[in-house]
C-alpha cells in the first residue's frame with residue numbers, strides 16, 4: 265500500500281509547500297547529516313519536494329560544494345538508496361563563514377540574489393541547526409545583512425531547533441531576538457514530536473470520535489501516564505550536551521509537555537495554527553506550579569542510571585559516560601506527577617516519565633479510565649486486580665492505539681480476563697507515514713505553523729520547568745538524586761510517586 269501522505273489529493277487539503285532556498289546554519293553538524301538532508305532527500309525521492317528547491321549549508325569549516333556533498337552522501341544514501349542522489353546533490357551548496365562574521369552573511373545575500381536571478385523564487389527558509397550559543401549571532405547578522413526581509417515576491421522564514429533556551433529568561437531573550445528579526449508568523453520553533461504521525465492522531469482520536477471525547481474528563485478518567493523510554497545512553501559524545509541539560513530540560517519541557525497538552529486541551533475552535541496553539545497554551549497555564557523544595561520532592565523524582573545491562577550488553581553508569589562530569593548532578597531520568605487545575609482535569613494525576621538506558625525504546629500515552637463500581641462482576645474475588653479500561657496511544661514504535669477491556673473467560677465460571685481491541689498503523693495503513701522532519705520541513709515551506717511551538721507555549725513550559733530546576737540546583741536542601749541500574753525500569757522512588765493513590769506504572 266502506498267503510505268505517502270502527501271498525495272496530490274492531500275496537497276489540495278492543505279497549503280502547498282513552495283519552492284525555496286533552505287539555508288542550514290550548522291551544516292556540518294549531526295542534525296544536518298542525520299536528519300535534515302536525509303529528510304529532504306527522502307521527500308525528493310517521493311516527488312514531494314517543490315521543484316526548484318536549493319539547499320545551502322552554512323558552516324565554519326573550509327569546504328567546497330563538492331566536498332560538502334560527499335560528506336552528506338554516506339549517511340543519506342545508506343538509508344535511502346542512491347537512485348536520485350546524483351541529481352539531488354546538485355541542488356546542495358556550501359557556504360563557509362564564521363557565525364559572527366557579518367561579511368559572511370553579506371556574501372550569502374549576494375549568492376542568494378545571484379541564485380534568484382538564475383531562476384530562484386526569492387523564498388528563503390533559514391534553519392538554525394547550529395549549537396544554540398550561536399543563535400543570537402546568526403539572527404543578528406541575518407538582520408544586519410537584510411536577509412530577514414522578504415524579497416519582493418517571496419517570503420523569509422526561520423526554523424529554530426531545540427533547545428529553545430535553557431530556562432525562562434534565556435527563552436525570553438531568544439524570543440526577543442527572533443521577534444526583532446522575523447514576525448511570529450514566519451517563526452517556526454521545531455518540536456519534532458509534533459511531526460510524529462501518532463502525535464497528530466491524538467486530536468483526531470479525540471475530536472473526530474464522539475465515543476472518547478464524552479468520557480475525556482475527571483468524571484471518567486482516573487489517571488494518565490506518559491512514558492518516553494530510551495535504551496540509548498550517551499553514545500556519540502552526546503554526554504557533553506546532555507550533562508548541561510538533563511532529562512527534564514531535554515525532553516519534558518518540550519516533547520512531553522507537548523504530548524500532555526494534546527491529551528489535555530479543549531477542542532479548538534478551528535484547525536488553524538493559532539486555534540490549536542491557543543488551546544495548548546491554556547493547558548500549560550493550568551499546570552499546578554511546583555514551588556519550593558517540598559512540592560518538588562513530593563511530585564518529582566530525579567535519578568541517574570548506574571552500571572547495568574541493556575539488550576544483553578554491559579554498560580557503564582551515567583557518571584562514567586564519556587564527557588559527563590564524574591560528580592554530575594544531572595538527571596538521566598525524571599518522573600513527575602503533574603496536576604492540571606481546570607474543570608476538566610481537577611484531581612486527575614498526569615504521571616510523566618522519561619529516562620535514558622531503560623530496557624527499550626518506547627513512547628506511549630495511557631489513559632486509565634475509572635474502575636467499574638464494586639457490584640456484579642467487579643465484586644467477584646480477584647476482579648479488582650484485573651486491569652479495567654485503558655486506552656493506549658503508542659507514539660513509537662509499533663505505532664497504534666489499543667483499548668483494554670475486561671471479558672468473561674469462556675467456561676462455566678464467571679471469571680474476568682483482560683483483552684484488547686487494537687489498531688496498528690502497519691496493518692491498517694501499511695506504516696505510520698513519513699519521518700517527523702519530513703512533515704515539518706514541508707509544513708514550514710507551506711507556511712503552516714500548526715505543528716510548531718508558539719512563543720507563549722515555549723515560555724509557559726519553561727516557567728513550569730524552572731521551578732523544578734530551581735529546587736534541584738538553587739535551594740539549600742535540594743531533593744535527592746535516586747539511582748537505578750541501567751536496563752531496569754527506573755528507581756523505586758518513582759513507584760512511590762504513584763502509591764499514594766494505589767496507582768502503578770504501566771508495563772511497556
Ligand code: BG6
Nearest residue numbers: 426456457494514515519627660
Ligand atoms: C531529542 C533529545 O530532542 O529527542 C534526545 O534531545 C532524544 O535526547 C530524542 O533522544 C528522542 O527523539 P526520538 O524521535 O528518537 O524519540
